[in-house]
Amino acid sequence: MTRPIARVLSLLELLQSGGVRTVAELASRLEVDERTVRRYVGHLLDLDVPVESVRGRHGGYRLVAGYRMPPLMLSDDEALAVLVALAPVTGTASETAAAKIRRVLPARLGGRLDALLGALAFTSPGTAAVPEAAVLLALADAVTHHRPVSIRYPSGERALHAHGLVAHAGKWYVTGIDPVLGEERTFRLDRIASVRTLPGSFEPPEAFDPAERLLAGFATAPHRHEVTLRIQGTVEQIRAWLPASVAVVERGDDGWSHVELRVERLDWLPGVLASLDLPFVIERPDELRDLVVASARRLMERAVSPGTSGAGR
Structure with a gap:
């Protein structure tokens, strides 16, 4: 079950707090557009949740007075799916919705x-x-x-x-x-x-981090090419372009980081290294070094304006 379900439940929590909620307010709280809010209201109506539409300058939506989500509204599997969908989502509305579901289980x-x-x-x-x-x-x-x-x-x-x-x-x-x-x-x-x-x-x-181990497993899985680099930069700078699921990065004491990755293709790496905008040394393979040199040569050739020779620049 995906995040739209979490937002529908968040909408229900907002309406249960009482009063009339304008479409603009609901859209802002749920971080969606007003058309999506109306669609979510339709989902609640399909579940027999009594949502009323209030017309006028200060109109919007409200619940019938006294309505509360019944304990049996969600099956076991549905409750499981909703809570798992809400788990990584931050925000007061989502957290309140998760707590509400947990209380009625x-x-x-x-x-x-x-x-x-x-x-x-x-x-x-x-x-x-x-x-x-x-x-x-x-x-x-x-x-x-x-x-x-x-x-x-x-x-x-x-x-x-x-x-x-x-x-x-x-x-x-x-x-x-x-x-x-x-x-x-x-x-x-x-x-x-x-x-x-x-x-x-x-x-x-002890100290087993499942997420860290999973990403390290992806980064070190057998592939066609084994790449070793030294990059003068922090782990955070390198991670912006080479995430943990792609590369293993170890920070050295000399300001350089040791980087290892295994990949099926090398052709995408010259562009990543250029985007890093940090000094780097390719330790292996030689094929990657040749690709980087060829990529730099092409950029130099394209940077020369028409009619101007590269020798004169």
Whole structure:
């Protein structure tokens, strides 16, 4: 369930605070245009929420007096999807909507959802499509209580000590350790058919950041080219063009940062290095150095005005 659903719920919270809310005010609070507000009101009407339209100079929308969202308005799966969609969204209205939903959930589901929200991590603000509720809740329980699980994946049954759930680039992942091989593993949740809890428990590693490990895994995955650079700049400056999912960056004591990345193609890197506008040294591969030199030569040739030779400049 995506962010528009979160905004519809935020609209409901605003209307439940009482009084008439103008379309302009609602649009400002929800950060959408007025046409979208009217569409959201239509969604509430489709759910039998009694929204009244008030005409006139100070008109807008209001709820029928005394209306409150009933506890059974959302199914378990719907409540799960909405809360997960709201989790990375900042703002008073969204936070109020999430708290309201949490208060009306049945006790049997509330504890499991608390475990889920505590196990989530996000590589950046935004939302990802929510996978099957049974898979998400089972893995959240495994992360929270350190329970080993067996997951059914396209490659077969796999044992896992799950350490965290991470939303990245519109997808959900679970990171952890394969207890049989003793190696780190990452699985996409939309490819997991089922999760089965196994007997026993495991001791999670100290200072394990699931989101950081996921991004590092993407940055170091096997590819055609291994690139090593030294760039005179801070990690923050370099991250603006080479995010953690692309490159591993380590700051040195001499003002230079060591950068490693693995890529299938090199042709896009000269433009990135030029955009960084920082001194850099290409340690490998030689092919990238040749591409950068060729790119710089083309820029010099294009910078020469028509009728002027490069030698005279």
